[in-house]
Amino acid sequence: MEKLLPQLRFPAFKGEWESKKLGDLLEFKNGINATKEQYGRGVKFINVLDILNNDFITHEKIIGSVDVDQSLADKFSVNYGDILFQRSSETREEVGTACVYLDKDISATFGGFVIRGKKIGEYEPVFLNKLLKTDLSRDAMTSKSGGSTRYNIGQEILNSIKLNLPYLPEQTKIATFLTAVDEKLTALKQKKSLLEQYKKGVMQQIFSQELRFKDDTSTSLSTGSGNDFADWEEKKLGEICEIAKSGGTPTSTNKEYYNGDIPFLSISDMTSQGKYLYFTSNHISALGLKNSSSWLVPTDSIIYSMYASVGFVAINKVPLATSQAVLNLIFKSEVNLEFMYYTLIDFQKNIAQFITTGTQGNLNAHSVKGFLIQIPSLPEQTKIANFLTAIDEKINHCQGQIEKATIWKKGLLQQLFV
Known part of the structure; x- marks a missing residue:
């Protein structure tokens, strides 16, 4: 029998990982089915889009809300460390997608197309969230989903999903490391977004002629010491x-x-x-x-x-x-x-x-x-083109870094998990 050992491991940890069923870690419950009049106000309400669009969920990230009494909100509460699963999807690739709730200060509730896994076992929430997003875990989910026009996954299937986990200290170490990797990726994406916003704004100013270059060797807008270019x-x-x-x-x-x-x-x-x-x-x-x-x-x-x-x-x-x-x-x-x-x-x-x-x-x-x-005149055209091309090169460099980091992260996930 093949030993449950990852290809890549932090040196302080030894020994095999342990195989567990998801039902050993989580207790499952289907979500609230409210009427359309109840939506749009009340307590925060986790739906499928919150699961698909986030790496993890916090209270402020939740899009929707539902008007239910406090006893029902308590019965369907989502708390720190709980895992939310997409119950139904038109595509097999999305069914069973998981996302962890990581807000310690305030709870939420969840909808009928979502299954909540309430924490009952010992696990590090960020680690389990990452594990459930790996190709191995996703394949285990999707291969067991059923349906014709829509694919579905239920509590019984989720209970049976097998996962391999190390002891809690190693889970925490892996979670901390992967969180740092995600923060690096997020910073790169934010940098790219800021450059794109800057480019959009400066293009509006250039083509409205609010900003102009000077007839000199400066590459800056409106700050050179030369003469104005001719009118456009x-x-x-x-x-x-x-x-x-x-x-x-x-x-x-x-x-x-x-x-x-x-x-x-x-x-x-x-x-x-x-x-x-x-x-x-x-x-x-x-x-x-x-x-x-x-x-x-x-x-x-x-x-x-x-x-x-x-x-x-x-x-x-x-x-x-x-x-x-x-x-x-x-x-x-x-x-x-x-x-x-x-x-x-x-x-x-x-x-x-x-x-x-x-x-x-x-x-x-x-x-x-x-x-x-x-x-404008050809010299001013050239200055404008060079200026905007330089911004594009920075954006493309950022995109290249994002793509490399994403590939590196994918390789890490394949080696850090069993």
Whole structure:
């Protein structure tokens, strides 16, 4: 029989972990089923969204409330260390999702789509919360769930779930360590969010011309010692383009037109990659290009979505072809490409007036080429583009750190638990 030992362990701890059933640690109860008139006031009321949207729950994080008398609130109370489980879900992946309640000062109650596990055994709450979120624990839950249109998990199944735990001191050590890892991740996410908020605010000020650069070597806004740049000019988007042309789609029934060497862009390629486009999920052949209205858009053009994700902007870093859902813009020499990217991002707030009515609102090439754009001189365009690109680089660096830390944390969880 394989020993219950983790791959990664703090040096002070030895010996095997112990296998227990969840029912040895928790006593289960289904939640309150109230009428719709009772919701929106009263005591805090934990529902499925609180479980799904939080790593742990405190009183202030709870979204909803329910009006019940005190005796019922006491009967369905949630206290520090209790674990809440999602009882029912449309997807197997979410059923049985667990989240711990970590507020020592005030209790809450819980709803009918939630099962409360009241603490009856010895465990460290943060440790058990982390353990129940591991792939092993989640697989044990979801594999036992039943249902056809909805997946369900009940108290009997929860009672039977087997977990492997160390003694309490090791649980506490692991919980403290993983809490520190989570705090690091949270700090990185907050840093990224603050940078994104700063970028949004400064873009509004730049494109409203509330903030301006000076004609000098300074990279700061409105603080340089040089002269003011010239006034911005209003021009139609089409006037500053050498080419402004949508793509086309080769006949889908002709297999010879597809799976060639020419990257063929979809809207999902744009939304998944962001600012720069380096690849496409689909390709067409030279024959497909020739026998359609599609064309090969050169590197470093603006790719502008007119359908689906309307107003989404990107810059292609490889030559590619696009469908008619995209307007491809090649600018004149007096226009900075990166500046136009940010200009069109800022212009998104104005596009509602240009969208055609119908089951799905779209733009058309004529409307987009008619956008009235404020254009500064090329040197000021370049300063603005460099300034905003530097912020984006910081945001991307933060995102990279978040992704690395998330992968590292996942690896830790696989090795710290049995």
